[in-house]
Amino acid sequence: MNYGIEVENLTKIYPNFKLDSVTFQVPQGSIMGLVGENGAGKTTTISAMLNMIQTDSGEIRIMGKKMTDEDVELREEIGVVFDTVNFSPELTACRLSKVFSEIYKNWDERGYRERLEQLKIPSDKKIGKFSRGMTMKLSIAVALSHGAKILILDEATSGLDPIVREEILDLFLEFVEDEKRTVLISSHITSDLEKVADYITFMHQGKVVLVERKDILIYEYGIARCREREFMELEKTEYLAYRKRGLQTDVLVSDRKKFQARHSQILVDQAGIDEIMLLIVKGER
Numbered sequence: 001m002n003y004g005i006e007v008e009n010l011t012k013i014y015p016n017f018k019l020d021s022v023t024f025q026v027p028q029g030s031i032m033g034l035v036g037e038n039g040a041g042k043t044t045t046i047s048a049m050l051n052m053i054q055t056d057s058g059e060i061r062i063m064g065k066k067m068t069d070e071d072v073e074l075r076e077e078i079g080v081v082f083d084t085v086n087f088s089p090e091l092t093a094c095r096l097s098k099v100f101s102e103i104y105k106n107w108d109e110r111g112y113r114e115r116l117e118q119l120k121i122p123s124d125k126k127i128g129k130f131s132r133g134m135t136m137k138l139s140i141a142v143a144l145s146h147g148a149k150i151l152i153l154d155e156a157t158s159g160l161d162p163i164v165r166e167e168i169l170d171l172f173l174e175f176v177e178d179e180k181r182t183v184l185i186s187s188h189i190t191s192d193l194e195k196v197a198d199y200i201t202f203m204h205q206g207k208v209v210l211v212e213r214k215d216i217l218i219y220e221y222g223i224a225r226c227r228e229r230e231f232m233e234l235e236k237t238e239y240l241a242y243r244k245r246g247l248q249t250d251v252l253v254s255d256r257k258k259f260q261a262r263h264s265q266i267l268v269d270q271a272g273i274d275e276i277m278l279l280i281v282k283g284e285r
């Protein structure tokens with residue numbers, strides 16, 4: 001399998017936080033969602049991947065090539081969108097195109113104009129007068145217009161209304177359509193990830209705790225709602241995590257049907273990304 005992004009044993013130590021041997025791969029042509037509680041280490045992971053902060057150890061490969069500061073060509077292959085954008089407020093989206101055409105070798109003026117139109121971004125209004133949604137859309141239009149093969153987004157859709165988010169998600173799906181491009185997107189809006197992601201990486205306290213195909217999470221994982229006695233009778237190998245909630249214990253299982261076949265009296269629900277995360281973060285193992 002060809003990977004667009006490979007992160008191996010990425011470690012960064014801050015005084016009160018350790019990004020601990022973070023490892024995951026994103027196959028080419030797919031979208032990976034990165035989820036985790038506030039402070040789990042998502043932004044640190046992304047910043048470390050992009051060499052924006054110094055790491056203590058680990059390796060990043062983009063389309064098989066080791067990521068280094070000096071490799072300008074490889075950097076052009078990566079479109080990046082953070083949740084804050086720093087375009088000059090005096091510029092217009094139209095002027096911005098001139099600026100970027102001088103920065104990026106493969107600047108796609110026509111594609112950029114099409115995206116401005118598609119996303120209803122005014123081309124002659126000063127960026128300083130844009131709403132947050134417009135600025136984010138502009139930032140995404142730019143990231144998609146310099147021939148990038150990899151798109152990395154950190155909370156890029158937070159604070160945007162559902163209609164704008166839907167438009168942006170469609171652009172991501174279009175981006176990976178040719179099976180050669182790859183997206184990594186960190187988000188707290190798990191419903192967006194449920195719509196577009198192929199894989200989900202769960203982070204908790206600086207570690208990767210689970211990487212799984214989204215379809216498997218949705219169609220195979222489950223949450224068993226157990227009474228105390230039912231839970232006591234389970235073997236530890238039957239579940240991944242559990243959380244007591246009053247008289248009920250929620251139990252995360254990786255094969256809902258198998259579990260149901262063994263325990264026909266226990267109700268087992270489909271698991272959403274939010275609930276899986278809650279059990280991973282707040283539950284016990």
Ligand SMILES: Nc1ncnc2c1ncn2[C@@H]1O[C@H](COP(=O)(O)OP(=O)(O)OP(=O)(O)O)[C@@H](O)[C@H]1O
Nearest residue numbers: 014015016017036037038039040041042043044045
């Ligand atoms: N420059 C820094 N110096 C010290 N600690 C830092 C620094 N940057 C981040 N941290 C710490 O690293 C931890 C992880 O932060 P990070 O921003 O990566 O989390 P996150 O998962 O992106 O959170 P959120 O969902 O809130 O954006 C936090 O405890 C944060 O305080």
